[in-house]
Amino acid sequence: MGAPFIARGHMTAPLEPEILSDTIRYLEQQQARNVRYLPIQPDLLEGWQTAGASPAQAKPATAPFKPAPSSPLPSRAPMTPERRAAFEDLRARARACTKCPHLVSFRKQVVFGVGNPDAEIMFVGEAPGADEDLQGEPFVGKAGQLLTKMIQAMGLQRSDVYIGNVLKCRPNVDTASGNRKPTPEEMETCLPWLKEQIKLIQPRVLIAEGDTAVKGLVPGLKDGITRLRGKWLEFEGIPLMPTFHPAYLLRNQSLAIKRQCWEDLLAVMEKLQMAISDKQRNFFLSSISGRS
Ligand code: URA
Numbered sequence: 001m002g003a004p005f006i007a008r009g010h011m012t013a014p015l016e017p018e019i020l021s022d023t024i025r026y027l028e029q030q031q032a033r034n035v036r037y038l039p040i041q042p043d044l045l046e047g048w049q050t051a052g053a054s055p056a057q058a059k060p061a062t063a064p065f066k067p068a069p070s071s072p073l074p075s076r077a078p079m080t081p082e083r084r085a086a087f088e089d090l091r092a093r094a095r096a097c098t099k100c101p102h103l104v105s106f107r108k109q110v111v112f113g114v115g116n117p118d119a120e121i122m123f124v125g126e127a128p129g130a131d132e133d134l135q136g137e138p139f140v141g142k143a144g145q146l147l148t149k150m151i152q153a154m155g156l157q158r159s160d161v162y163i164g165n166v167l168k169c170r171p172n173v174d175t176a177s178g179n180r181k182p183t184p185e186e187m188e189t190c191l192p193w194l195k196e197q198i199k200l201i202q203p204r205v206l207i208a209e210g211d212t213a214v215k216g217l218v219p220g221l222k223d224g225i226t227r228l229r230g231k232w233l234e235f236e237g238i239p240l241m242p243t244f245h246p247a248y249l250l251r252n253q254s255l256a257i258k259r260q261c262w263e264d265l266l267a268v269m270e271k272l273q274m275a276i277s278d279k280q281r282n283f284f285l286s287s288i289s290g291r292s
Contacts, residue, residue, distance in 0.1 A: 073204045073205075073271065073272070074204060074237055074238055074239075076120075076202045076204065077202065079117070083117075083200055086200055087117045087197075087200045087201075090193070090196050090197060090200060091112050091113075094110055094112050094168055095109070095110045095112060096110075097110060097168070097169075099189050099190070100169065100186060100189055100190075103169040103170070103171065103172060103186070104169070105172075106169075106170065106172035107170050108133045108134060108136075108170075109133065109136045110168050110169055111128040111132050111133065111137065111138055111169070112136075112164070112168060113138060113162060113163060113164035113165070113197060114137045114138055114158070114163050114164075115158060115159060115160075115161050115162035115163050116159060116160060116161065116162055117162065117200065117201055118201070119160065119161045119162040119201060119203055120161075120203055120272060121156070121160075121161045121162070121203060121204070121207065121268065121272070122161065122162040122163070122164065122198065122201055122203035122205075122206050122207070123139075123147065123151075123161060123162070123163045123164070123206075123209055124164055124165065124166060124206060124207065124209060124213045124216075124217060125138060125139060125147075125164070125165045125166070125209040125210070125213055125245070126165060126166060126167065126181065126182065126209070126210060126212040126213050126216070126245065127165050127170065127171050127182045127212075128165060128168075128169065128170045129141050129143075129170065129179050130176065130177050130178075131144070132144070132170065133169075133170035138163045138164060139246075142247075142250060143246040143250060146249060146250060147163070147246045150246065150261070150262075153262070153265070153280065153283065154265055154268075154269060154274070154280075155275070155280070162201050162203065164194060164197055165194075166182065166187050166190065166191070166194060166212065166213055166216030167182040167186055167187060167190045167216075168190055168193055171183075171186065181212050182212065182216070184219075187212075187215075188219075191216065194216075194217075195236070198235070198238070199236075203238060204238070204239070204271075204272060205238070205239050205240075205241065205268050205271055205272060206235055206238050206239070206240040206241070207240075207241050207242075207243060207264075207265070208233075208240060208241070208242045208243070209243065209244075209246065210225055210243075210244060210245025210247070210248060211224055211225035211228075211245070212245075213242075213245070214228055214240070217235045218233055218234075218240070225242060225243075225244060225248075229242050229243050229244060229260065229261070229264055230260065230263060230264050230267065232267075239271060241264050241267060241268050241271075242264075243261050243264035243265070244257065244260070244261045244264075249261060255284050255287050255288050256288055258284055259283070259285065259288060262284055266280070266281065
């Protein structure tokens with residue numbers, strides 16, 4: 001084999017031994033962390049091609065979903081005691097909110113949010129249901145249990161992320177167990193709480209759980225969640241990934257739909273350069289191909 005080359009544009013130059021050993025060390029570290037895929041600049045790939053390596057060798061064997069977007073992640077300030085205090089102050093103010101009298105008289109409590117106020121990932125749902133209203137915590141009912149499993153499948157715990165809702169009070173309904181969607185007016189009234197929450201948490205990525213959540217965060221979207229999911233949007237400079245609501249996944253047992261939702265979470269993991277094992281990358285795929 002000839003000497004290794006590094007590509008610059010369409011030109012090649014001998015690779016310095018230190019660069020080569022640093023590169024090998026870096027790749028070995030990634031391998032030890034079980035990282036299987038690395039973000040690569042397109043021009044570097046092109047350069048590899050020029051240097052004689054097949055681009056197929058450089059690409060992942062299976063990449064059934066969109067590549068990691070190139071936009072940089074927003075930078076984050078470290079969590080300071082002041083930011084933490086401001087967050088607690090926000091929680092206290094939101095808990096005492098009386099902006100929607102019809103919801104105030106119906107709610108058992110305000111469901112502010114749960115998790116790490118310094119989280120890199122924030123999930124945003126629609127509104128508390130009966131279980132959440134009772135326990136004062138978002139996503140604790142059946143849909144919430146599925147969301148917890150999804151978070152765990154990403155290699156995380158609920159306490160690693162932050163979970164909130166567009167609406168902080170349970171929408172009023174006639175039956176004890178019933179649910180309804182928040183109205184646009186209710187969402188507009190409640191949005192300032194969520195905006196302040198997001199500003200203080202400074203997540204690097206937001207995940208909107210379902211159609212109502214994404215439209216609460218980005219008003220004016222015309223498409224439904226089936227079209228919106230999997231495509232990066234932005235909320236005040238923060239990358240926002242819309243995906244299916246876990247309640248929809250419970251109603252619709254299709255593995256293909258579950259896989260789509262999982263691909264949205266994989267895209268988030270890629271964006272954050274989280275380690276992704278082959279097993280994670282292939283969740284649902286063998287079951288789907290086994291059935292078709
Ligand atoms: N569904 C939501 O959107 N949020 C919750 O907190 C619970 C169920």
